[in-house]
Amino acid sequence: MATIVNQFDVVRGLVRPYAWPLVAIMLLLFVLVPLARRRGMFMEGRGYSATGNFSFFVGRKHIVSLGGLDGRKTFFESKNLSVSQGAIELLAGLVSTNDDREDYGAQDFIKSFLTLTRPEILARKLPVLTDDIHDFRQRLSLAPASPANPQWRVINPFETVYPLMFKLILRVVGVSEWLEDAKALDRALWAFCGFESNCSRTRIVFPSLVTLTHAKKLFFGAILYMAIEKVVKQRKAGKRRDDALQFLLDQDKDVVRFLFSVLMSGITTQGCTASWLTVFLAHSPAWQALCRAEVDAVVAKHRANPSQSADDVLEGLSLQTWESEFPVTIASFRETIRLAMPGAMFRKNASGTAIPIGDTGEVVPDGSYASFHLDNVHMDSALYPDPAAFNPGRYLSREVGGSYDDLNLKQEEPHTYVGWGSGRHLCPGMRLAKWETTMVVSRLLANFDLEPSDRSGSKVQVPFPGPDRNGYRLDKPKVPIFIRYKARDVGGSVGE
Numbered sequence: 001m002a003t004i005v006n007q008f009d010v011v012r013g014l015v016r017p018y019a020w021p022l023v024a025i026m027l028l029l030f031v032l033v034p035l036a037r038r039r040g041m042f043m044e045g046r047g048y049s050a051t052g053n054f055s056f057f058v059g060r061k062h063i064v065s066l067g068g069l070d071g072r073k074t075f076f077e078s079k080n081l082s083v084s085q086g087a088i089e090l091l092a093g094l095v096s097t098n099d100d101r102e103d104y105g106a107q108d109f110i111k112s113f114l115t116l117t118r119p120e121i122l123a124r125k126l127p128v129l130t131d132d133i134h135d136f137r138q139r140l141s142l143a144p145a146s147p148a149n150p151q152w153r154v155i156n157p158f159e160t161v162y163p164l165m166f167k168l169i170l171r172v173v174g175v176s177e178w179l180e181d182a183k184a185l186d187r188a189l190w191a192f193c194g195f196e197s198n199c200s201r202t203r204i205v206f207p208s209l210v211t212l213t214h215a216k217k218l219f220f221g222a223i224l225y226m227a228i229e230k231v232v233k234q235r236k237a238g239k240r241r242d243d244a245l246q247f248l249l250d251q252d253k254d255v256v257r258f259l260f261s262v263l264m265s266g267i268t269t270q271g272c273t274a275s276w277l278t279v280f281l282a283h284s285p286a287w288q289a290l291c292r293a294e295v296d297a298v299v300a301k302h303r304a305n306p307s308q309s310a311d312d313v314l315e316g317l318s319l320q321t322w323e324s325e326f327p328v329t330i331a332s333f334r335e336t337i338r339l340a341m342p343g344a345m346f347r348k349n350a351s352g353t354a355i356p357i358g359d360t361g362e363v364v365p366d367g368s369y370a371s372f373h374l375d376n377v378h379m380d381s382a383l384y385p386d387p388a389a390f391n392p393g394r395y396l397s398r399e400v401g402g403s404y405d406d407l408n409l410k411q412e413e414p415h416t417y418v419g420w421g422s423g424r425h426l427c428p429g430m431r432l433a434k435w436e437t438t439m440v441v442s443r444l445l446a447n448f449d450l451e452p453s454d455r456s457g458s459k460v461q462v463p464f465p466g467p468d469r470n471g472y473r474l475d476k477p478k479v480p481i482f483i484r485y486k487a488r489d490v491g492g493s494v495g496e
């Protein structure tokens with residue numbers, strides 16, 4: 001088997017190539033996904049080089065994996081590394097322009113997105129989001145009892161919480177017509193899931209190859225495109241609405257590009273992390289109790305009169321309260337993202353010149369890609385002791401039951417938590433995602449006890465395997481995960 005060492009001369013300044021067989025790398029990274037030891041390659045490669053940086057080829061693409069502190073700083077701080085060019089080629093399997101002035105509308109999207117998620121606009125959306133969450137909570141209460149245990153009901157959060165998050169994002173930055181018609185919404189979700197899950201990794205190596213997966217992606221993309229076009233036509237014919245789409249049309253923006261960007265950058269991340277959070281809390285009675293205590297304390301603080309139920313109080317909270325009074329829930333969300341988000345981020349050096357990697361004497365050559373595997377920091381036991389454990393206390397001070405004050409201050413080094421990105425490319429959806437997830441999870445905890453379960457409602461006792469660390473991005477679990485819930489016996493519960 002050919003090795004990449006034979007293909008890439010080690011010359012001064014170039015990052016040392018890592019001697020994994022070329023074919024094996026292609027298979028590991030992109031083809032044999034479920035079996036891949038993708039993470040193993042990144043972690044082993046890091047140890048192979050003194051600086052923590054190493055490089056390899058995928059087909060003809062030269063990828064420099066940045067591992068150490070210099071590498072991290074270069075990855076997150078260099079203005080010459082392009083996110084869009086990297087994503088187009090290594091995540092979408094398309095061919096980029098190789099010109100870092102082309103960002104495929106990313107800055108324009110971020111600008112419009114930030115306008116649409118300004119606090120006063122979010123505050124205006126609060127009642128309609130509250131109604132969605134109210135309906136969700138009602139549906140959970142009315143669901144049939146589980147076969148194994150009539151006291152409990154069962155959900156797969158990736159089939160219940162995930163669609164709710166889809167809806168909540170669209171409420172803020174989407175299309176009203178889809179939200180007014182359950183069928184249209186289901187169809188949009190179906191088409192999005194088809195579009196998103198059919199990413200041909202073979203095309204990353206051979207960009208012009210026509211694969212079945214890519215054909216499926218085009219099919220689902222066409223359905224989404226037609227659904228957007230249909231609404232745009234109606235709007236242009238005079239049917240106005242107070243929503244993101246109208247705002248964009250009035251500004252003469254490219255609405256198709258905007259909506260595809262929302263779908264691609266926000267739905268899976270938010271849908272999956274909110275779902276994983278419920279799973280982690282079901283598996284962690286101690287943190288579930290602490291989050292619930294926080295919800296109960298907020299309810300008690302804002303209860304205007306004794307007849308108000310917990311739901312009534314939560315439904316009346318302001319945006320500011322949601323954003324400032326749930327530190328334990330937010331820490332749990334942060335910890336969920338650390339544990340649930342595997343894989344690497346990518347950039348391309350399309351700047352026309354080599355980019356030095358700090359003081360290491362190494363460079364990311366012009367035309368090469370930089371990658372940063374999240375486990376370089378998120379699974380580093382010097383930064384996160386017992387890194388596989390779900391412990392939101394890492395981010396909380398002793399005052400609120402955490403251990404942050406005792407932790408190694410290495411966490412204050414730059415770019416040690418990158419779950420929302422870091423440096424030049426912080427996630428613009430962070431505020432929206434935190435807000436919506438806190439609203440959903442606190443409503444669940446105010447009303448229900450959660451426990452790990454199998455499909456039939458029997459409690460699962462086996463240790464929880466957690467997200468697949470060899471995955472190449474945040475995703476739904478390959479094997480369905482269930483949790484069971486029942487109305488809380490006492491406290492602020494609305495009960496049934």
Ligand code: HEM
Nearest residue numbers: 083262265266269270273345419420421425427428429433
């Ligand atoms: C829990 C939910 C989310 C998580 C964990 C998350 C995570 C991230 C991360 C890690 C990055 C950095 C990627 C990189 O540096 O290569 C990022 C960037 C980005 N995210 Fe999010 N995200 C979430 C929700 C959203 C939502 C709801 C939207 C919008 C609908 C969004 C839009 C974006 C965009 C546009 C970028 C690129 C920013 C740039 O290039 O400067 N994200 N996100």
